[in-house]
Amino acid sequence: MISLICPIYNEEESIESFLIHIKKLIDCHNLQLELLFIDDGSSDHSLKVLINAKKENDNIRIIRFSRNFGKEAALTAGLNFAKGAAVIPIDVDLQDPPQVIVQLIEKWNAGYQIVLAKRSDRKKDSFLKRITANFFYSIHNKLADHKIPANVGDFRLMDRRVVEEINKLPERQRFMKGLFSWVGFNSTTITYSRAERNNGTSKFSFWKLWNFAIEGITSFSTIPLKIWSYIGAIVAVISFIYGIFIIFLTLFSGVEVPGYSSLMVVILFLGGIQLIGIGVLGEYIGRIYLETKARPLFIIDKEY
Ligand code: UDP
Ligand code: MG
Numbered sequence: 001m002i003s004l005i006c007p008i009y010n011e012e013e014s015i016e017s018f019l020i021h022i023k024k025l026i027d028c029h030n031l032q033l034e035l036l037f038i039d040d041g042s043s044d045h046s047l048k049v050l051i052n053a054k055k056e057n058d059n060i061r062i063i064r065f066s067r068n069f070g071k072e073a074a075l076t077a078g079l080n081f082a083k084g085a086a087v088i089p090i091d092v093d094l095q096d097p098p099q100v101i102v103q104l105i106e107k108w109n110a111g112y113q114i115v116l117a118k119r120s121d122r123k124k125d126s127f128l129k130r131i132t133a134n135f136f137y138s139i140h141n142k143l144a145d146h147k148i149p150a151n152v153g154d155f156r157l158m159d160r161r162v163v164e165e166i167n168k169l170p171e172r173q174r175f176m177k178g179l180f181s182w183v184g185f186n187s188t189t190i191t192y193s194r195a196e197r198n199n200g201t202s203k204f205s206f207w208k209l210w211n212f213a214i215e216g217i218t219s220f221s222t223i224p225l226k227i228w229s230y231i232g233a234i235v236a237v238i239s240f241i242y243g244i245f246i247i248f249l250t251l252f253s254g255v256e257v258p259g260y261s262s263l264m265v266v267i268l269f270l271g272g273i274q275l276i277g278i279g280v281l282g283e284y285i286g287r288i289y290l291e292t293k294a295r296p297l298f299i300i301d302k303e304y
Pocket of ligand 2: 091093095197202
């Protein structure tokens with residue numbers, strides 16, 4: 001049996017057509033699938049739709065969170081509760097095409113423990129999203145110790161061995177894409193063309209994605225922290241040289257009083273640099289604070 005993990009946040013319009021596609025797939029390829037829906041505190045009728053669907057399909061399981069904890073928490077819960085010999089996180093908005101599951105399973109049967117589904121292009125994304133996504137992957141992979149494959153989302157197949165290892169990770173700041181690749185194991189990639197959302201709107205605003213990107217970088221790299229020693233050293237060396245220059249200038253050509261603009265520029269520039277440094281520190285300290293509180297990642301209201 002293979003588990004599909006489907007995080008749900010206000011997807012009442014998408015669930016039914018998703019189930020129709022999955023049913024077709026099961027009939028066509030004689031698959032044994034478990035459908036594990038994580039209702040991430042939806043405020044629409046998603047839960048009702050799921051409960052109704054469960055009446056007709058006994059391969060459906062539903063976990064209802066007590067509130068919205070975010071997709072990463074929903075995926076974590078899914079990995080904890082999935083029973084399948086392999087696990088596939090998949091969105092219900094049909095952006096991850098269900099027919100790709102067959103290819104994922106084929107590669108898994110060929111012996112790969114992880115099968116990544118990489119989108120062939122980003123033509124369907126807006127210009128801004130394309131640029132920022134590329135920028136994120138290049139920055140992240142320059143800074144992080146463990147690279148994440150570009151343009152691969154959460155949609156992938158993971159063998160039970162891999163899932164067990166991910167479940168052992170204790171951290172609360174969960175950038176799943178990073179964790180998925182951090183655990184290693186032998187993997188292969190297939191490509192697919194990502195469809196447009198069939199219903200509803202994306203749950204990720206630009207601001208949410210920005211924070212997600214920072215989460216990804218701070219979870220897997222300490223370079224932004226360490227870089228400040230070097231920036232400080234460089235600025236100190238430059239200041240020292242400039243200081244000597246000024247001393248000699250004063251000695252040989254007397255006190256030069258006008259200097260308002262140069263002073264202003266230096267003070268503001270260094271003030272800005274220092275604030276950025278403190279801000280980066282703050283990002284990490286905030287995360288240490290959250291980790292030490294060790295609150296649960298999610299709270300389950302009910303299991304169906
Ligand atoms: N999702 C979730 N919790 C959230 C936000 C999103 O469980 O807080 C789910 C959502 O229901 C969907 C999946 O995560 O099944 C991907 O979300 P979406 O399609 O909005 O993201 P996009 O495809 O635009 O990146
Ligand atoms: Mg989507």
